[in-house]
Amino acid sequence: MNEFMEENKKNWNERVGIHKKSEFYDVEGFLKGKSSLGRLELEELGDIKGKKMLHLQCHFGMDTLSLARMGADATGADFSDKAIELAKELAEKAGIKAKFICSNVLELDKHLEGEFDVVYASYGVFCWIPDLNRWFEVASHFLKPGGELIILDGHPSNNLYEYSESKKELEIIGSYFNNGPQRFVEDYTYTDGDKMENTVEYEWSHPISEFINSAINNGLRVTSFKEYPFIGYFKYPNMVKNDEDYWVIEGTDIPFTFSMKCVKE
Numbered sequence: 001m002n003e004f005m006e007e008n009k010k011n012w013n014e015r016v017g018i019h020k021k022s023e024f025y026d027v028e029g030f031l032k033g034k035s036s037l038g039r040l041e042l043e044e045l046g047d048i049k050g051k052k053m054l055h056l057q058c059h060f061g062m063d064t065l066s067l068a069r070m071g072a073d074a075t076g077a078d079f080s081d082k083a084i085e086l087a088k089e090l091a092e093k094a095g096i097k098a099k100f101i102c103s104n105v106l107e108l109d110k111h112l113e114g115e116f117d118v119v120y121a122s123y124g125v126f127c128w129i130p131d132l133n134r135w136f137e138v139a140s141h142f143l144k145p146g147g148e149l150i151i152l153d154g155h156p157s158n159n160l161y162e163y164s165e166s167k168k169e170l171e172i173i174g175s176y177f178n179n180g181p182q183r184f185v186e187d188y189t190y191t192d193g194d195k196m197e198n199t200v201e202y203e204w205s206h207p208i209s210e211f212i213n214s215a216i217n218n219g220l221r222v223t224s225f226k227e228y229p230f231i232g233y234f235k236y237p238n239m240v241k242n243d244e245d246y247w248v249i250e251g252t253d254i255p256f257t258f259s260m261k262c263v264k265e
């Protein structure tokens with residue numbers, strides 16, 4: 001791992017402790033049986049009963065374990081050792097069978113064997129990845145022929161916007177095309193909870209064309225690409241929650257989320 005990823009790993013390791021206690025992740029609710037998956041993910045995933053699934057960048061595993069509760073044979077992978085430790089602890093507490101691997105996603109093929117029916121990743125995944133083509137290469141490597149890659153994340157065009165306190169609206173001041181690594185210093189993570197000590201993080205932006213080309217380059221046929229004018233977490237101060245608990249900016253139709261499905265040829 002390079003210096004940027006090492007820094008990101010420190011940042012993610014610290015977030016695990018904060019996220020575990022947060023209302024946002026509601027670990028108690030999960031342990032009582034609540035699924036951590038939202039409407040959009042469930043729609044994109046469809047029936048996963050009996051499917052062998054690889055969940056990339058699984059954080060502390062609640063989504064992976066929710067997939068297992070739906071009947072999938074689920075494996076989660078993440079580079080944060082603290083996240084994987086907690087994922088295993090939650091699996092034990094909830095009495096759910098799942099496998100967890102600690103690895104940089106871009107080197108996962110050196111640490112894990114096997115072929116999967118579905119490779120899945122969701123929300124806050126691709127901004128941490130310097131080489132999107134390599135990410136797709138790894139995903140494709142783990143898919144059996146006819147297997148599906150299913151991803152959902154913040155829309156790449158979000159990198160263009162910042163909220164202007166004076167204008168009370170979004171301003172276009174960012175960059176859409178890949179310009180990483182961008183260094184950010186954030187005192188707080190995206191959930192409720194304590195201030196962070198490891199505040200530095202490095203991010204990369206990837207335009208839509210890079211997702212499409214990375215699929216094409218790695219033997220994956222795109223079967224679906226969708227964009228949505230809402231997002232599952234609070235992102236800008238002028239957002240409000242809609243009836244379905246998704247965040248929107250009323251009176252606009254900016255794309256905030258995308259989903260993509262591909263089949264391994």
Ligand SMILES: C[S@@+](CC[C@H](N)C(=O)[O-])C[C@H]1O[C@@H](n2cnc3c(N)ncnc32)[C@H](O)[C@@H]1O
Nearest residue numbers: 012057059078079080103104105122123124128
């Ligand atoms: C926002 S979380 C994924 C969100 C997940 N859906 C959730 O909310 O539980 C992003 C995850 O990516 C992981 N991550 C970041 N860079 C990574 C890398 N290079 N290899 C593996 N995992 C990485 C982080 O440790 C973190 O758990």
